[in-house]
Amino acid sequence: MGVSNNITAFLNFVALLASVPIIGAGIWLASKPDNECIHYFRWPVVILGFLILLVSLAGFIGAYWNRKGLLALYLFCMAVLIALLLILLVFAFIVTRPDGSYSVPSRGYREYRLDGFSAWLRDHVTNSGNWGKIRTCLADSDVCAKLNQNYITSDQFFGAHISPLQSGCCKPPTVCGYNYVSPTMWLNPVNPMGDPDCLLWNNDQSVLCYNCNSCRAGLLGNLRKEWRKANVVLIVAVVVLIWVYLIACSAFKNAQTEDLFRRYKQGWI
Known part of the structure; x- marks a missing residue:
């Protein structure tokens, strides 16, 4: 050779x-x-x-x-x-x-806006034709369940650096004014803000905020x-x-x- x-x-x-x-x-x-x-x-x-x-x-x-x-x-x-x-x-x-993320006062994590991400990602990942299957898959995963295992008090949770997916799908947006019970359980505010996601939040562990735009944005953030x-x-x-x-x-x-x-x-x- x-x-x-x-x-x-x-x-x-x-x-x-x-x-x-x-x-x-x-x-x-x-x-x-x-x-x-x-x-x-x-x-x-x-x-x-x-x-x-x-x-x-x-x-x-x-x-x-x-x-x-x-x-x-x-x-x-x-x-x-x-x-x-x-x-x-x-x-x-x-x-x-x-990058569709934005900081929230007194929170360790960031939250996410869907319109802050590229049009291609929004069109191919979070469109209505694909989201149904993705939503079901996310609901069947342990992404949100892990939060209940890792955080007990509100101070622990609010100071945590959780993933974009957890921030968008497992809790209501901070602007809605929901009151903390656990990472995936929140008390309804008296006058929720006008964000459509505020009305979509549900304490049912199979629903949570999986139908929210914030969840779609969190997925893109991840x-x-x-x-x-x-x-x-x-x-x-x-x-x-x-x-x-x-x-x-x-x-x-x-x-x-x-x-x-x-x-x-x-x-x-």
Whole structure:
């Protein structure tokens, strides 16, 4: 095996390792309660990570055993996968850029407005056609039940940094003026504010504020927070993959030159 093939094999091993955090970030995203309820958000990163793993393995085998056809296929497929990963990153950054959160006086958590998030997320995640299934999925999860386990007094709850999903779905908006009993049990105010969500709140644990716009906004807030964290890992991984790919292209060309020179010396051409 020539020097260039050695380098290419090593680089493909690095690319193989770079696919691991991509897969890990995808699995982490897929395991979150909100992503479990939005099926088409769960697997794109995991699928891309596994494809990069397989292509890198093919490239390593091709370089180690000097299979030019396999190496050429690796270079083509890896270019496509890097392009797809870049498109996913740019798209995720654009649709998660707007932040619909706002601070509430004397509260550790933030609350969320639906119109503060990107139109694409609102249209594709919280539209009436999708929300029915998402709402049922969220109600069946333990997202709100965990609050009752973790917080007892109002001071504990009001000072807590709960998730956007819990803030939007498990309690009424603060502006409504409901009185605290437990994180998911509130006494009706005498004159609730004009926010439509104030009338949608229900102490029934299967209803709560799952029909509220604040719940939809909280879901988008969760998605934004999680994808922003995952993007950090994906950006580092894609930088490594691009660096590896460019050097691998150069090494592949050098391997071609080495092979041509060896044939010339042996009198084959």
